[in-house]
Amino acid sequence: MIPSLRSEFVKLSRRGVVVGTGCATAGVALLGTAIPYITGTTSDGGGGPMSSASTTEPGLASLSNDDGAIQGIATISKLLGVVVLVLVALSVANEYTHGTLKNLLVRHPKRATLLGGKLGALAISATTLALWATVIAVAASFALAPLNDVHIAQWTTASGIASIGTAAIGLVASNLAYASIGALLAVLLRAPATAIGIGVAWALLGEQLIGSLIDAVADVSAWLPGSLASGLVDTSDLGRISSSLALAAWVAGFTAMAIFVFSQREVDA
């Protein structure tokens, strides 16, 4: 597992990959942070199982609350997830399309640990990107607040710091969820374009559509991975333990399925 993980980092440390994912993540984090300042309204981006109905407050008043530094990021956690999904889907599916998987398997025939190590490296990258996004979002908030008469006194209180920590952890969980979706799609489809296409469509639209369909039968859409991930990033959300466990179950399930399919399938490309 460790050799495979280290081997993956040789590929992930390409300048193009580091700069590309770093800039994309920073860009999305900046966008999310700037949106309330630009539009002059804040919105609750949540939607976890226990969350109250979405609220929109007039003006920038809520930005002066203790979680003001990371409110913006909650609204765009899906886009951060998409960056991670693209990274993972490319890293996994390109091994098929480039034909490099056969080289890896000849040198490392144990398939479960091969993919396990690879996904481990990608999970570390997804975590790093989540923390990077938090840093950017907080820094940008501190820069933008004084220009817009937002009070930042609450941000540096204990509860302010705690909410930044909570959001960061939520973002890590969210990124890991999108990473596992990307990994499973890439292993199933073995082509980056289709895996990314389906993954992005699911993240941005599909889950809500399917959610509203099944909600007609039973009120469970909040337990789908995307909703759970968004809920965890939103610090105002309640019921964190149950949604954390549910999301962990999705991630474990997707990963196990990816490893199972990867181990069983023939390598004829």
Place this chain on the structure above:
Amino acid sequence: MLTKAYGTRTVVNDLTLSIPVGQITGFIGHNGAGKTTTLRMLLGLITPTSGWGKVLGHDLSRPSAYLHKVGALIEGPAFHPTLSASNNLRVLTTIANISEHRIEEVLEIVGLTDRAGDKFKSFSLGMKQRLGLAAALLPDPTILILDEPTNGLDPQGIADMRILLQSFAARGTTVLISSHLLAEIEQICQHLVVIDEGNLAYQGPLHGLTERSSEQLIVAAEHVIDHGRLARIYRDRGYEVITSDIEYCETLTIAAARCIAPQLNRIAATENIVLARIEPHTVRLEDAVLDLTHKRRSNS
């Protein structure tokens, strides 16, 4: 004994191979004959539909027991386009716990040292092929499996590859090489496996094929003038002389197996004719293979 079917099409059929250790074996067959499929089974990339096999004494179902001693290049070189040559190799040494020193060593062997830092996508076809060979050499393999390694190589590159493979074989490495360039195979292989539509058509020493399909001997007397007399003598003794114009020919072709050569020599000697040359009539490998597959198909 290996069988591989994709859906209803059996692409490798009850193939029973034995590859001699420490020799260069040529693996030939037309497009779609099942060469790559067979090699993939040997590498544990695909599982045989039925049958079994052993590599270095280990069962095919446990590739991790033997693959660390196997180097392979399957269906052309495959690398990450935006990664440098040496980093592409580093991906493989890292995952297999091979010393990083090997990267420089194998790049040196294939003559890519001064391009080590260049991206794979900037390489020419022949350079990509060389990098593929370099990757196969990384584990210092006991068995080297190369699927059409000379694709895209220039004449110098092909000659280099030949010398390289021969030096590996001399050190005891077993080399299995598939190719369409039969002239190449003929020059470097001692052993040959021919498959046709997934079936074994021939396996054995190279000369067994190039000589067997003819079973003819070429005889030349010291003086060309003696050929007419010599041919008549052989005919009198019951040998079939194939050459038609026996009075004015450079050599005589006699339908006889290799083991008959001493007798032909003895007969000539008793008639006071000195033979300058007596040798099996070899056909080009290409013709032998075409002949072989033609016969196999008309039989079935």
